[in-house]
Amino acid sequence: MQESIKPPVEVRYKEELEALKATDTGNRPANWQMSPKAVRTFILGSPRPIIYEGKEYRIEKKYFGNDALIERCIITLAGNRGLMLVGEPGTAKTMLSELLSAAISGVSTNTIQGTAGTTEDMIKYSWNYALLLAKGPSREALVPSPLYVGMEKGILTRFEEITRTPAEIQDSLISVLSDKVLNVPELGDEGLLFACQGFNVIGTANTRDKGVNEMSSALKRRFNFETVTPVREAALEKQIIINEVDKLAKESGIRMEPDEDVAELLASTYHELREGISSYGHRIDKPAAVMSTAEAVSVYYQTMLTGYYYKEGRMDVDCLVQNLVGAISKENKEDLEKVKGYFNTVIKDKSGKEGGLWKQYYEARKWLK
């Protein structure tokens, strides 16, 4: 079988998850694959390696940022309410929800992908019409939705981009979340599906476009909200870029090590443009485009690909700036002017003081057009 571009979390971290499960001594909520403590270790990493069947497993930190937020997420999922992750695009909400479901239920693929075209039967259930006509309404003819599966098996259901679905459709979740029961009237007396222990919903919603404001307050009350904010430290952001790019490169079979200096360059650019102030204290105009770490990763990765295929495995600063332009001038043209201004003040000063790569970076400003 051909390898997929991006294997699901539970496949990618199969061994880690098994080792954690086997060595887990904490209390497990019903139907959870591991205890809340082990879930936390899986996501936030552990300083000491885990020994399992004579092999050492180093659990690396997979989510950088607010540790207390992860703890709150885990406890929310163990409780009676759904978890709603909200935040700017590119703040790793989806990754976090995948990690949580892979660790808690062992599956991260039980997912509803919310779009403007999502209908109620995609959320609840629909029918295999051939079977329906042949056998009448029966469980066999029913096509379960991820929510149905989650309730039936007692696992987590992920609802991606929940706010993109129309509010009326979102509201079909209300009674399921509060009563933990789904009624299938067509099946008559057997039509009541009671949720098994371990079932819960993780929603993700983007605050940039269609916000959570349009969500009905009845539905809001069924969720605990966690706001995921961008990483606040440039050093951490650099680490994330390196980790993510390394992962992407390995998955695509690119034999090239990430360059720390370039990652630092990019991390500080993204960080400073997002925060509106440079490490030297310059005030900077913030671009309107999303300056997320995920964007920085993709700029880096694109540059890496160009380097790998065309530049004999060398990271090219000119190419980096070109990709940066592509990433930034998505929303409006003014952003590019702001970035130009940033290069002409901050990067100019840095190239004067630090020299080296910063100087090349400053010289590459000719591509900003």
Next chain:
Amino acid sequence: METILRSEEMAEIMLLPVRHHSPACALHIKKTIEQFQPAAVLVEGPDNANCLLPVMVHEETKAPFAIYYSYHDKTGKIAGEKEHYKCYYPFLAYSPELLAVKEADKRGIKAAFIDLPYGDILAASGEGRGLLKEEEKNNYNDDYLLTRNEYIKRLCEKARLRNFDEFWEKYFELNGLYEDSGTWFSHLLTYCRLARENTPPEILMEEGCLAREEHMAARIVQWALAERNGEKQARNRILVVTGGFHTPGLVERLSGDKWEETKAAASRLSGKHADKEQSVYLMPYSMEAADALNGYASGMPFSGFYQKVWENFEKDEEPYKAAVLDLLTTSGKEVRKKEGTVSTYDEICAWQMAQGLGTLRGKPQPGAYELLDAVLSSYIKGEYNIASDMPVRILKKLMQGRGTGSLCGMADVPPILHDFESQCKSFGLKIHSTLETEITLSVFSNKKHRNISRFFHRMVFLDTAFARRIKGPNLQLKKNLNLIREIWKYKWNTRVPAALIDVSVHGATIEEAAVSLVREQLKKDMSAGSAASLLTQVFEMGLKGQLEAVYGRVHELILEEGDFYAIADAVKSLTMMEELDSLYQSGLELGALLDTGVQKMIALLPSMTQIRDENLEESMDALKMLNRIAGRSSIDLGSKREGYYEALAKMQTDVQIHPGLNGCICGILYGSGKKSADAVEKTCRGYLTGTRKQLMQTAFFFRGLFCTAKDLIFIGNSMTGMLDNFFGQVDEEEFMELLPQLRMAFTYFTPAETDKIAQMAAQLHGKDREDITQRSEIMPDWYAYGRELDCYAQACMMERKTVQKSACD
């Protein structure tokens, strides 16, 4: 804990490290005193406060209160500038130090403070360090050395806790409940040793730690010798309670290499008390001020939360759990009251969250951070941002706590409070009532009233919240100067003594304190305008002796000042005072000062031509004021007057001059006979016949002109003709744009004058007065409808206003 036994000659010394405002620490102190029954309890704190101990332990004294230390550096011991210094040593109900002295008192054990007197600590601190830090409120027991260094940062990262306070809560407060006192103190001591090892020695020196430890060690030895064992008794012990950071330093001095030094210092130490310049008082303190998160870092944050925990210690097995639950429901209730979105189910979820997080984080009970997390995730619906964070803000306020402490009747108060009381008595002011009293003062006719007014003004100046003026001339805003009575409201409340104690360092009487504060203000940077405003305050407070000094400073500032408006402001205050001098009778000769001010203004005038529209009013006022002063005969301004007109004429030569200002100058020059009506008309026509943009500026010109010479319009018909011409040239849209300026221009006329102008305008068009005043009849129904509409609109606006107001509240 560390026990030191030097010799048979001495009592056993037991050193207990503490962290300020730690409930667990207080609990263990209590247990230790119970267990060991020491002969004396020595507590960290300047030893000149020993006299306050009986008040502190008195059952009527309620925490939070603070020891207020003040020091007047008369000899210049600390810095060249002989300044006033003050600091606070706050105590909460669960402060270990307070509990130690209270427990000692209960058991008849001697207790004393052992640190250097406040003034000596100041002398031992490096510039801008320790208690000499440039802060609004300096705290004696600031324990930042224990909470901020590289070691602690690494420790928190390793323990996966967000900051030192959470680390402390988990390992010392929560776990501390289940440990015996010996283990608890030994854990704390280990921690303090590590924190101290990671603090560079020069910082210890600069912060004044070393000098203080030397003194404390000497005092301890003195006590240990005094409490040596009697012949038949069992061994005596003395218990020393100090900030954990100092304990390792004390151990070294009492048992390490520095022992000989300490012994020698102890023998030198006399029982002498601190000099006269130092004073200490107890004052009620508020929970808000005691909270470390409130800007004055000291001790632990969330004082209200820990207060609850402390109260639960006696009655509850799990004090933290009870406090968390209590605050979850109280904050839920409050959020409901304000927003109405938190349901009981939310509270249940929050409670589950707090407990779950406590377990996940390995804490025996949920603590402050679990409480915060629970509210954050269960009470906030939607994105967490400034618009939705109200529940967290409410919770933080609750965790901070509210309320102030009180002192027992025998508490000594500084002389300034006695002065306050005696003055109130002599003026017959009621200070034992909790109701606000209103009093009307005829300040200019009644000497007693004048004195009361001065007293009130001084109290206002000292920021004591005792009295407020409801009505009366306001010299600072230069308003209501025609009033001859002042109406005041005053009320005694607990803030008054606290505020007075706070300023007691500045003097023994209200007057002295006010004088000293005036002098301090004079040292600061300020504009000439604010200095003149200070002069008016001094004037109102009747501090005659200070007038000269402030006068000198205003003079100095006017000379330095480069801002035209600031000087104008100052000159305005000065002329006002000069005019009111016959009433206030300050006897101050302001002539020379005014002279300098006017001269400076005239010198700056030529550069003031290109002003912004929003400054027009202010500039015109300044010009008019100058004109008024220049026109006065009392001051010899003959030469100035000419200079003034010359400056004005020079201003007009600038073609870029603001049209409003130009009009204003034209008016002044016309009024003084320097310019003929024809010349003014010519200037006006210049705008009218200019380019479109200039034409539009004519409204400004008229506004300036009418401000200073409105009579021009009644001379001949040319002015009205020009106005008419102007209106003819603009279209309707432009007219609407100009309307605000035109309205402003015509506000200078009285109704009769406007009427006359209208008549003139009508004549220009061959009509009569009646023709334009006559209006067509209005149907009564129309009128009623209009009225109804008006009422409706007004009601709508009122409603919106109240909604907005309640939203703001």
